[in-house]
């Protein structure tokens with residue numbers, strides 16, 4: 001009998017997150033303060049101290065608090081699947097595995113950090129959090145995290161997704177959060193942007209500015225970010241640590257790992273626990289491929305430059321591949337991939353030549369998503385359809401070369417709230433967006449000057 005699923009017993013769930021900072025060949029460039037432009041920690045009024053410590057920690061292993069483990073165990077460990085049906089349909093000798101994060105209550109990987117962040121805020125006496133959300137995955141995950149720890153939450157949701165995906169808002173409200181479309185009339189930044197462009201469809205950068213401004217103006221409130229920052233990537237490493245154990249059960253080791261990157265958290269959570277073998281020289285040929293949309297291709301097209309994390313310039317400045325913090329990407333359905341920058345850890349590893357990057361068009365990714373649905377049965381969120389497309393390309397390359405490589409897909413979530421996008425694809429109404437070169441050029445003119453960098 002072919003074994004298609006690898007289960008890990010809850011007692012074998014990893015008890016520590018893995019911190020790549022302990023093993024980087026060169027240290028990460030420090031964040032810069034948005035005002036002074038000097039090296040900085042995360043702005044203390046915005047984040048609890050425990051997360052600030054994790055952001056810069058050099059400890060290799062960080063213990064997952066028991067209270068967080070207890071909630072993780074309501075859906076973890078997640079299953080590692082062998083995609084036999086996809087392999088057969090592609091007639092490839094490649095072995096394809098996928099680690100599926102769509103079985104969390106919120107439907108994606110995002111609760112791995114949402115629960116941890118809600119816990120640390122609660123522990124430090126915070127009453128209320130604010131955040132941004134793109135596709136609504138992060139907003140719903142944090143709503144669930146805040147529900148578990150009794151915190152209030154206000155979510156600024158990118159307007160295009162708010163309109164395309166009303167069910168995510170209802171999910172957030174059911175868990176007890178408040179959700180508004182961004183840009184909104186509730187903040188200075190939102191009002192300014194709406195005055196300039198009443199039709200603005202929003203972006204993650206704008207929504208971050210609104211959530212940050214809201215948190216800065218209230219004493220009982222802190223801000224929570226669902227991707228990009230080091231501590232967020234750290235919390236996601238539970239995914240890769242579980243996968244290592246499960247791949248061992250399958251007597252397999254990945255030659256290629258593929259994941260989609262919006263701010264970088266789900267894929268980093270999968271590949272950081274593996275890349276230490278590449279850094280140590282044990283697995284020098286392992287390939288790690290990040291996949292982004294052609295409409296917002298920060299790593300494949302953007303310069304490696306200092307830039308703000310948000311539109312208004314309230315968030316710290318990071319050295320990253322960026323399309324410019326004022327860039328508003330075209331309204332592709334993969335809302336979670338519409339971000340101008342990228343996690344500094346991923347950018348650093350790409351700069352060091354340890355990870356590759358590719359950009360894919362929307363139509364090709366939905367075609368891959370439908371192939372996956374018609375073989376494995378799972379309807380994927382538009383974001384992981386990007387790396388499923390690349391996994392299929394790699395498997396077909398194996399067929400041509402007659403090579404039996406092992407491909408591991410980081411599968412970040414289901415697409416049950418994205419069916420309108422599938423409907424557009426299936427009825428031939430979905431379109432591609434070319435790389436918006438002129439708009440990026442305009443946005444890059446606003447990169448901050450960082451002295452002595």
Ligand SMILES: Cc1ncc(COP(=O)(O)O)c(C=O)c1O
Nearest residue numbers: 137227262263264265266336413
């Ligand atoms: C299902 C899913 N995958 C991927 C992403 C991209 O974010 P990240 O790169 O931080 O994993 C998102 C973001 O909303 C998402 O909802």
